[in-house]
Amino acid sequence: MKRIFVDYKKCLACKACETACAVRHHPSGTFIGSLGDRKTEINVRVLGIEHEAFPLSCRHCDPADCLSACPSGALSRDVDTGATLIDPTRCKACAMCAMVCTFDAISFKVTHRSPHDREIAHKCDLCVERTKDGGTPACVEACHSGALVYTEFDLARSKRATRTLRTYLLGEEGVPPLVELYRELRRKEFARRRGSAE
């Protein structure tokens, strides 16, 4: 099974992943349609932490604590992709899933998939409609810097990954020189803003 991995050192915080996710999950399928729509679903969030950036989304853990915690039968695992999926018709937004999600990858709001215009849980669905046919998640396709990678997930990695967030990072290929330069400039800019000369 493939998963989305994050190499945060390559993330430029451009938020192309967020935009692509919003468009992908909007009924209009367009950027203009998703703009200013309070029901737009964005299932990846680029966290800005000091000078670093981290694109955060569901890890589709296996086993998944959220799946065992859902008392309404809304969460299930897709057999083709291994993704954990939310059935909006069953979800009551009770937060049992969020209560045990160590990644804070589950949010709540009224989306275009909400029945009766009511809040539901929403999170990354690994773009299953694309990935089950061999495609790539929209966020990964939109990432120009290589911070998001959709690749095979090995068991050893999954065992380590359930212990700590840090082990989710790829970080094996090294950071390209231009990205390294950009990181250095960003680090200095944040240091300048903090008023501490470096």
Next chain:
Amino acid sequence: MKIVTAGTGMAAAEFVEQLRLEGFSGEIVMVGDEDFPPYSPCVIPFYLAGDPLDTVFWKGKDFYEKYRVTARLGEPVVQVDPDRHIIRTANGKTEDYDRLFFATGSHSRHPRPEWLETGGVFGFKTLTDMIAIDRYIREQQVTEAVVFGGGFIGVDAALALQARGLSVSLVHRNTRLLSQMTDEDGGQFATLRLAEKTGMDIQLRTKVEEISHANGRLTAVRLSDGRKIATRLLILSVGVTPNSAPLKGEDTGICSNEQMLADPCIYTAGDVAITRHAIDGVPAVYANYPNAMRQARVAARHLVHGDGSYGGSINTTVLRKHIDFPVISAGNFSGESVTWQRGDVWRRVYLVDGMINGYITIGDTRLSGYLYQHYVARTRVDGTIRKIISSPRQDGQYREMLGFASD
């Protein structure tokens, strides 16, 4: 081999599903007092609030057919004879078994059971209760309600009725709502914010003392502080008791070993089972959905394969119903406390030996999973926890991961 489940609740349904998934092909009989497919008690208040009834059947309305189960419904189990391997139901029928799964759940504890004979007075525990309340509200065009009991079920009931459009008064004996899942400070904070956000009339340090009725229907309740509230609907939710009398002779819960066996041929699980707490080892009934699921899976695996054991229960709870104001907690509220509050968000972590002994997070679900995982994993967090829970952007765990959270 013939398997019988006493109860058709969530634990029993999970047990049966797992048996079939593990390859058990023998006869399964499920015996329960309500005439429904297995339903989710966590979801039924949403039905009262207006959601479709079908969504309460969280494993599908066709559960019994799908898993090839003989269902004997409307027949509560009143007696188990472990020596003869027989159960007896209220109408005198018997069912023999090779293995029994005893998961009869719990029932509402009522201060004055005779009040239930008055029209408009209901418990709030079963789907039968919900359907009766729903019908009563529609037929009597009820617009106001009093809920007696401000624990989890009482607040759940009050929020569901308010979401339906009723004006609700919530009466609770304690100094704060949700008193079992919060400490004093957290409970006070949650109570205050819930009152502000819902506009609900919350009466603390008092109880419903008497009810008034006319022509067999409720007209008003009188509180112990003398106040009288006119109402046609009273919900009683002052506590629950395990349904263990059929097996044990009294309603104090069923003890089991790590394979969930209460007897060589009787498994138990769910709201009736006494289990060891995974962290502090204290035996008690830890009635929540994830515990019931894990207990049922352990029992099913042990029955089919003869292996597996239960690692203990965790007393995690979350109340987030109809409004975006979650209250989450786990563990024991003792030890060194670390507290953070800003606006509607309040967090407190209790530390013992540098590890999380208990936590409460109110107003935001973020970081609750982090606290849960570190609580269960028994990792030391005393060097970072202050900065993590006090991150104003609620991203403390990611700050820690990137090396920005050390004290």
